[in-house]
Structure formats: structure tokens, C-alpha cells
Amino acid sequence: AQSVAQPEDQVNVAEGNPLTVKCTYSVSGNPYLFWYVQYPNRGLQFLLKYITGDNLVKGSYGFEAEFNKSQTSFHLKKPSALVSDSALYFCAVRVYGGATNKLIFGTGTLLAVQP
């Protein structure tokens, strides 16, 4: 079965420090991986995706993610955290097979950036 795991319910980091939000996946075939962010009482905002090519993907708001096929991971990173980055982050994988594009989401990681 295809799945996504976010092993940390919450990540705490001080403003200005680097941050990492972890994601591992299990899929058949080549994975299409996504990161979304959800601010309180808002919808999900797309941050970045990995389809193929360079293992380091750059996205919105200074975020990037590193695809590691051998470790089946797609961790989200940012060199210097901002208080405004505090939000709920979701990793997702596209379900493989057929013409569908449906996503399976992880359980989410709450990022708390302290000033």
C-alpha cells in the first residue's frame, strides 16, 4: 500500500535557525511528492513538488526539499526560520497507477518557530 509518514507531530525551532520537517514515503513506481502548508483557518498552500530530475527542489517562501530515493525520504528544509513560518505542514504523494492524480497526505507536522 502506498503511504506517507511524518514522524514528528511537532517541530520547535528558534527564529533564525535552520529547520527540517521530515517525510518518508512508500509507493510503487516513481514517486511524485508534494509539500503543502496550512495556516490557521486557511486552506492548504502549495510549497513545492518533486517529479523528476534534481534531488533538491526549491519552492515558495525560501523552502526547499531534498528527495532521497535510497532512504525514501523527502524532507522539507529552510536555512533560516521565521516566526511567520509557524504553521501545519503536510507531505503528500501522488497515488501511482492510472490516470488519477489523487494524493495521500501525511498526518501533518506542526512547526513552531520561537522568536
Add this chain to the structure above:
Amino acid sequence: DSGVTQTPKHLITATGQRVTLRCSPRSGDLSVYWYQQSLDQGLQFLIQYYNGEERAKGNILERFSAQQFPDLHSELNLSSLELGDSALYFCASSARGGPPDTQYFGPGTRLTVL
């Protein structure tokens, strides 16, 4: 702002009732997706439409149904509502409905069943 609109923002209703949630995709997008977000189940895919036709089904209850109209807007109908149906319902849209499309999400409709 993703360009996906959902109405209403909030909906409060009673058990046994029926409600309709509406979604307008981004301009030019042909595919619409519905997701449910709840505390116990997380974010779950319900159903996908592409250009008016159902393309994929997820964990959608038989009491729930959806359709996509010729103008590409979509409606999710929830009937015989139960307390457990209280959740945030998201609509997303993408250009073609297949990989490697990016799905853009609307702000959601918060449904409370009392």
C-alpha cells in the same frame, strides 16, 4: 489566494439533514478534487472529477455524492448527516487531472453537525 473558491465558509446543521458544498476551480482547470479533513482521520481524498466525469473515488461514503457541471464547478452533497461528518471539506483543482499536475486548494468549508 489559490484561485479556487468554496462556498459557504461555514455550515452548521443538524443530524439527518442534507447539505451541498460548492466549489469553483481555478480558471482553466479541468479537474476538481474533494478532500475531507478531520481530527481523527486527517486529510482524506474523497473523489475526483475531470471535465464533468468521475475519474477516481476514495473513501467517500455512500451518503455522499458529487458532480461536476458543464461550467466545471463542482458540488459535494452530503446527506443523512451524522455527528462524525463534522469536518473541514476542501476542494482542489488542477489543470489536466493527471500527473504531474499540482493541486491548488480552496479555503475549505467547515461543516458542523449538531
